[in-house]
Amino acid sequence: MPAASPTLAAALIVRDEARCIVRCLESVRPWVDRMVVVDTGSRDETPLLARNCGAQVHHMPWPDDFSAARNHALTLADADWALVIDADEWIDAGGEALRRWCAGPPRLGAVCIHSSYDPPEGTPAGGALPEGRSWIPRLLPRGVRYAGRVHEQPDSPLSLARTGLHLGHDGYREAQAAGKRGRNEPLLRRDLQDHPGDPYLLFQLGKDAEVRGAHDAALESYGPALARAPMDAGWRHALVVRTLHCLGQCGQLETALDLAERELPAWQESPDFFFVLGNLLLDRALADPAQAVGHWLPLAGTAWERCLAIGERPDLEGSVTGRGSHLARHNLEVLRSQLARFAA
Structure with missing residues (x-):
């Protein structure tokens, strides 16, 4: 008998994402075997909307640790491969290539995340939004878990390779970011207590300050990060x-x-x-x-x-x-x- 095809699940952690959860899940559903959503305390209709999209919805108290929440979602996903995606993201291109990727050997799959930002003040209306691109490991083989309270990274010796998957992301737009401002800084500082001088954590701490417009504070982290990167x-x-x-x-x-x-x-x-x-x-x-x-x-x-x-x-x-x-x-x-x- 031919070997069974590897299973692929989408794994999400969410809270109060009614604005965008349907967009995310509808973009993912054609390409995965199942969608697993871990809700960490929504007060809106996020869980109901996710169920209506066909997702398995689970609940857990927010552990003040993104890795702990993501790892719980990965355990519940119980698939040969997991696509880790946030509710304010969506598959923009490349979904059809996911199955070919999962037929290959175990490795960490980097996806290209296209993050849109509000245009600078004075920009004429109707133009394209500024967009930044980052390659982040989000397609993980079974058994890989995350480390780090925030800006978590897969803790694995597996090699990293870029996939053909592209995700859109609008969570940095002011209307969306305002409600999450200040969330990451205390978690980053706790991680830095455990890993003093870590340049990647310093970079993320600086970026967190920069997106809040605190450029002086950002430089306090960017300087030592640059010296150690x-x-x-x-x-x-x-x-x-x-x-x-x-x-x-x-x-x-x-x-x-x-x-x-x-x-x-x-x-x-x-x-x-x-x-x-x-x-x-x-x-x-x-x-x-x-x-x-x-x-x-x-x-x-x-x-x-x-x-x-x-x-x-x-x-x-x-x-x-x-x-x-x-x-x-x-x-x-x-x-x-x-x-x-x-x-x-």
Whole structure:
């Protein structure tokens, strides 16, 4: 008899996700054998909506530990493979490839998560939302479990490979993020007590502060994270770009430009690096009007031209859609129109 096909389950932990749980489960249902939802204390209709979508719904008190909750969901899933997905995510592309992936050997499957953000203030209505991309291990073979109270990671020696699965994510939009603000910081600080100086935890703590607009606080974590981050860590790209951005937001332009000069050899093919560098050079021009037209603004233009020459790099951790295309092109058009006015 032919061997049975590997089983695949979706595993979710949820609380008060009535806004989006149906979207998530409807996107997942065609590709998995079952959907397991662990509710940690919803006060809305999340459990009912999940059941109506065909999910098995279980309940547990919130353990103040994301790994503990995820591991409970994985145990209940009891499948050869588990797709770990959040309620504010959905399968955007690649679902048809899941079965082929699961027919292969055990390894950790990284999926590409496309996170949308609110546009910067003053952006014309109707345009595309800014989008960041991250590759995160979410397709796990049986027996793999998580570690870490927050920003949990699979605790496994298995190799990591990228799948063809793409997830949309809107949980960073202001309307959604407001209710969860401040949730992660105490958990990250507890993890740092257990693992002092861990660069990945410091990076996540800084990112948590940055998304709240606390750029000074973010730098307090990004600085030591950058000093300790392995050069080959995939998330180091996002750390460098975010650090440069926060330095610019805090007016530390010289420090930012010094860091950019040191990091330049490593990021010759990163549109995100050159996009943020262009922004820093523009800020430097505003701070030094006497040399703006003759020095700083042309340098900013060169940085944005480099973005377009590189193009989009969705493979880079934390890359933002548009920095290798329309966002850089827009900045260049504005810059050139302003330089033409000075020359007139």
